[in-house]
Amino acid sequence: MNEAKFNIAVLIDGDNAQAKLIKEILEEVSKYGKATIRRIYGDWTTPHMNKWKDIINKFSINPIQKFSYTAGKNSTDSSLIIDAMDILHSGSADGFCIVSSDSDYTGLAKRIREEGLFVMGIGQRKTPVAFVKSCEIFTFSENLIPEIVNVKAKTEFRKEKVKQKKV
Numbered sequence: 001m002n003e004a005k006f007n008i009a010v011l012i013d014g015d016n017a018q019a020k021l022i023k024e025i026l027e028e029v030s031k032y033g034k035a036t037i038r039r040i041y042g043d044w045t046t047p048h049m050n051k052w053k054d055i056i057n058k059f060s061i062n063p064i065q066k067f068s069y070t071a072g073k074n075s076t077d078s079s080l081i082i083d084a085m086d087i088l089h090s091g092s093a094d095g096f097c098i099v100s101s102d103s104d105y106t107g108l109a110k111r112i113r114e115e116g117l118f119v120m121g122i123g124q125r126k127t128p129v130a131f132v133k134s135c136e137i138f139t140f141s142e143n144l145i146p147e148i149v150n151v152k153a154k155t156e157f158r159k160e161k162v163k164q165k166k167v
Helices: 019-030 047-053 076-090 103-114 129-134 147-166
Strands: 007-013 034-042 062-065 095-099 118-123 137-140
Touching: 007 019, 007 076, 019 034, 019 047, 019 118, 034 047, 034 076, 062 076, 076 095, 076 103, 095 103, 103 118, 103 129, 118 129, 129 137
Parallel strands: 007 034, 007 095, 034 062, 095 118, 118 137
Antiparallel strands: none
């Protein structure tokens, strides 16, 4: 398949993804195809989603509003899954990128893969192994951190280990 025509639907769980890494996330997706569908799901009335508001237009991401109908639960997961199935059956994408660290997307990743489509995931190292293994490719968001920040984090980690050894 021609890489230029390999269309990827990027579906972001706004409750579970890092806004500060959106540029790096889209660059990672571009290694495998073109991010033609870009959606982020969340309850945009909550302060938690404020960090996304400044960047969604900059990166041409379509915000999808999902109100939380029950305290402690959100409808983001089910909405993202329903949209993914609609996209899958419309044939408008050749692959998917699910941006989340939530195991709730394990079944979705398996189902997309069963249809013979490419599926990748991007999430934190805490992502359950079942979701990681359900994707053809899974990238840990910690590996996307720009090198300057990454070097600083490694230095702080080493300092902490030295402190622990002294105790």
